[in-house]
Each structure stands twice: as structure tokens, then as C-alpha cells.
Amino acid sequence: MAQGMKELRRRIRSVTSIQKITRAMEMVATTRLRRMQGKAEGARPYADAIKAFSALLAGGAVKLSSPLTTARAKVGRIAVLVISSDRGLCGAYNANVFRKVSAFLGEKKDVPLDLYTLGKKARTHYARRMAIKHAYLDEVEKLGFRRAREIAREMTDLFLKGSEAGGVDEAYVVFTRFVSVGKQVTTVDRLLPITGDAGGAAPNAGDAGAAKPAQASAQILLEPSPQELFDQLMPKSLAMRTFAAMLDSMASEQAARRMAMKAATDAAGEMIGTLTRKYNRARQETITKELLDIVGGAEALA
Amino acid sequence: MASTAFDFEVITPEGHAFRGRVTALRLPGRKGNFGVLARHAPLVGALDAGVLRAKGEDGKEKAFAIGEGFVEVRRGGVRALVDFCNAKGKVDVARAEKAMSRAKERARSRDAKVDHARAEAALKRALARLSTSRLTGLD
Secondary structure (H helix, E strand, O other): OHHHHHHHHHHHHHHHHHHHHHHHHHHHHHHHHHHHHHHHHHHHHHHHHHHHHHHHHHOOOOOOOOHHHOOOOOOOOEEEEEEOOOOOOOOOHHHHHHHHHHHHHHHOOOOOEEEEEEOHHHHHHHHOOOOOOEEEOOOHHHOOHHHHHHHHHHHHHHHHHOHHHOOOOEEEEEEEEEEEOOEEEEEEEEEEOOOHHHHOOOOOOOOHHHHHHHHHHHHOEEEOOHHHHHHHHHHHHHHHHHHHHHHHHHHHHHHHHHHHHHHHHHHHHHHHHHHHHHHHHHHHHHHHHHHHHHHHHHHHHO | OHHHOEEEEEEEOOEEEEEEEEEEEEEEEOOEEEEEEOOOOOEEEEEOOEEEEEEEOOOOEEEEEEOOEEEEEOOOEEEEEEOOEEEHHHOOHHHHHHHHHHHHHHHHOOOOOOOHHHHHHHHHHHHHHHHHHHOOOOO
């Protein structure tokens, strides 16, 4: 019996220390999540203003278009940018991203594609499964707008080249949209060509706010011409969407990690409870047995 | 005179870089620098990387190095949307100098692979930072 008790004590100790680690990781994820949410919050005014500008320009008399908003009749090749995390222990976060990618590839199986990865997990996952056209080696958490702009520009270059010249005809990003602390949705978004309300290219931006700038634009000086403004706005809008996808993914990763670590901490607590009960029962049994021995011995002497 | 001041904000993808009341602005427009005072006509314009100057209500002028972007002048105030915005004291001079010499080299090279438009944009950004850091007599 003493042997079993020693074993139980050892297991309780090891589960307790694991729980300490998962609890610490949960707290780290909580603070990181808050920081990422702050970043995402900080990016919102810019994104909103870009959208408002697009609506303003789209509301003008001249119908604007740019190469970036023009869809190709035939899609010969597509680019897919997959955003994952660098580190594990975040539940099904990465698995969900990969599943989304597989589903998307299933839809597009007739079109050859170039895979771009962001984050160590996607890189190592696809290294053994399919050809990666290019793996961005940046640390996901350190990505800033500068980097988002560069990546968006690389996608733009590919798109402008077109599939016949070794580029692509469409570009997509797979990332995890951060809805709330409890809800993250794996999403596929088309980066290029820019269409609909995403870039505000379509003049029928149907929200209530769009009507007002349309009227107002007649009295607003535009410098340089609307077309030139539009040409400068589209790459910005694209860079911002790329950046937003990164920020959303970062926040989602931390939220997923926090959930996973909380579940692990709770499970460890339960396990400690069960083990402690077992240990106490074993201890009680030993004591009872010893008492019986003593009583038995005393009776024999009497 | 309170009526000559107006609201001004600078927004970058990383958040608000400046928010406050000013009396005069100097902005690096795509087609040259231009000034904005209170009651300017509504305007939407493209901005180049360059130096932004803003005069506060206390009469002190502040300088910022800004990246490419847009400016929107409305009756209520002025809003600038730019790639980055560094206050004069916050410019990383060493990095800007390095970026400057790299961009110069690229702009000069005859290599067909070099994208000259991009090199020029990088040069403008570096120049914006450096000239902001060298301004004297303001914050």
C-alpha cells in the first residue's frame, strides 16, 4: 500500500505543476489577447476612414475603375495566403485554418495555385503536404503595417502580371476573423481583384452612410483628380485589409490559446481532485490496517 | 481668437498619431506643399511622404514626418490618413539614414530588376524623416 501512496503523491505533484504552467499560459494569453485587441481597435479608425473615402469617390459622377478592381474572364492561376500561428498549444486554431484551406482547395481544384504561408505552423504543416511557393518567415506577432503593405504589394505584383506571365489572376487570404473573445471564424477572403464593398469600388455601396458623401462630393475639391485619388486609394485599401487579416488572426490565436489553456487548467484541477481522493482513501486504509494490527497484537498479549 | 482654431487628427493603421486643436497646417500634397487654415473649402487630397507642420493654439509649431496618404478637409475639421506619422523627437534617425543610402543606391542602379518607382517612394519616406528631424525652432 505504501508503494501505491508514493506513486499517487508523485502524480498529484506532477499534475499540480502542469496546472501551474497552464494557468500561467492562460494568464499570458489573456494579456496578449488584450494587447492584440487594442491593436485591432487602433486600426479601426483608419480602416473606417479608408472605406468612407472609397464611398465618397464611388459616389462621384465618374465611374472609377483601376486594374486592381478588374476581374479576369479566365482565371488561370490563383494565389492563396495562409495565416497561421508560430506557436502551438492554442487548441484547434491552426487545425481549423488548415481545414478551411483544404475545403477551399477542394472548391478550386481545377485551378493551379500558388501557396504562400505566414506563420511557422502553416509552413511546417504544408512543407510535407504540398509545394509552398513562398513562406514568409516573419514572426507573426511582430507584423506591422509596413510588412502588411509589402506583402500586399507582392500580391499586387503577381496579380498585375497575370497568370500568363507567371503571376496569378486572383489572390485569396485564409485567416481567422476575430468576432469576440468567445467566437472566432476561419475565413477565406478575396484580396484581388478588389470588388464590391471591400474596396468600395462598386458605386452601389448600399449602406446608409454612402448616400450622404455621394451628394456632398459635388462640392468637395478633389486634388488630384478622382481617378488619381482612386489609384492611390486602392493599394492602401488592400494593404489595410491584409493588415486587418493579420491583426484578426493574432487576436484569434490568443483567444484560442486562452480557451485551450483554461480547459487544460480545469482538467488538471479535476484530476488533482480525483487523485487526492484516491490518496486519502489509501492513507485511511493504511491507518485502519495498522490500528487493527495494534489492536490484534494487544489482544494476543492479554 | 478661438474661431481660428480647428480640429485636426492624424490617423495611421496603428492608431491615432495626433489629435488636437490647431490654427494652421502645412501639408505635403501630391502636387506640392499647401496650407490649411480655419474655414478652408472642403477638400480631399492625396499626400506624399514629407513633413507635416501643425501650429497649435499656443502658437507653437509641431513637426511630423508622415508617409503617403490622404487628407480630408471638412467644415468640422481636418483629418489626415497616412501610412506612418513620427513626431519630430520620435524619428529614428539612424534607421532613416540607412534607408536613405539604400534607396539612393537602388534609384541610381541600372539593374532592370530594380523598381525605380518603389525606390523613389522609399527615398521620399527617408527624406521625410530626416528633414523632419533636422528642422530647428519647433517641437
